[in-house]
Amino acid sequence: MCVYNAKGLNLNNNSIALNFTDVIYKFNQMKIICVGRNYAEHVKELGNQQNSEPVVFLKPDTAIPQKDMPFFYPGFSNDVHHEIEVVIKINRVGKNIAPKFANTYYDEVTVGIDFTARDLQAELKSKGLPWEISKGFDGSAIVGSFVSKSQLPALNNLEFRLLKNSMLVQHGHTSMMLFDVDTIIAYVSKFYTLKKGDLIFTGTPAGVGPVQIGDVLEGYLMDRKLLSVCIK
Numbered sequence: 001m002c003v004y005n006a007k008g009l010n011l012n013n014n015s016i017a018l019n020f021t022d023v024i025y026k027f028n029q030m031k032i033i034c035v036g037r038n039y040a041e042h043v044k045e046l047g048n049q050q051n052s053e054p055v056v057f058l059k060p061d062t063a064i065p066q067k068d069m070p071f072f073y074p075g076f077s078n079d080v081h082h083e084i085e086v087v088i089k090i091n092r093v094g095k096n097i098a099p100k101f102a103n104t105y106y107d108e109v110t111v112g113i114d115f116t117a118r119d120l121q122a123e124l125k126s127k128g129l130p131w132e133i134s135k136g137f138d139g140s141a142i143v144g145s146f147v148s149k150s151q152l153p154a155l156n157n158l159e160f161r162l163l164k165n166s167m168l169v170q171h172g173h174t175s176m177m178l179f180d181v182d183t184i185i186a187y188v189s190k191f192y193t194l195k196k197g198d199l200i201f202t203g204t205p206a207g208v209g210p211v212q213i214g215d216v217l218e219g220y221l222m223d224r225k226l227l228s229v230c231i232k
């Protein structure tokens with residue numbers, strides 16, 4: 001039997017005793033916060049409704065593959081989709097952040113791919129169940145190289161795109177977001193304390209589609225190629 005108390009955590013008879021500050025600081029992992037349905041054309045292509053507030057879900061840190069590893073097509077899906085997204089990195093701790101101060105909580109921006117097991121997601125959605133596993137599985141969060149926001153136009157004026165086997169498949173512009181980055185930060189920080197190193201995937205534009213083993217995906221932010229991933 002596991003016993004939890006205010007001073008620590010004891011697991012069965014294996015004298016593991018950690019107090020909560022150890023738990024918090026020794027296992028200080030970052031989190032990946034994702035926004036869904038943030039571009040009207042993408043909401044339409046999946047037959048979803050626009051929401052009056054951002055649709056938020058999390059991926060665990062294990063969704064980020066080890067450096068330079070390919071994306072390994074998971075055995076539990078036959079319909080993995082690419083979703084190119086602008087990603088921001090949180091630079092300090094914040095809670096209940098006001099929209100007007102939200103821009104002081106990030107310095108760096110990139111593009112990422114929110115890989116989605118669309119068949120699994122559809123099945124779970126149809127049952128009214130949470131669809132986290134279709135989004136948060138190992139390797140599902142590809143993160144490009146970060147660029148200082150000082151080297152980029154304003155965050156609401158960024159063009160980004162995804163090439164599959166050198167063909168353009170998704171092309172977005174952050175001005176088309178239904179909820180801009182600062183609104184997203186204000187909203188999610190009502191529920192989750194943001195910490196340095198946390199990532200926010202800000203939603204995908206239209207053009208999501210399946211990937212196959214052998215595909216090569218390349219993500220661009222403005223004229224910068226910031227990610228490249230092979231499907232194995």
Ligand code: MG
Binds near residue numbers: 034035114203204
């Ligand atoms: Mg997405």
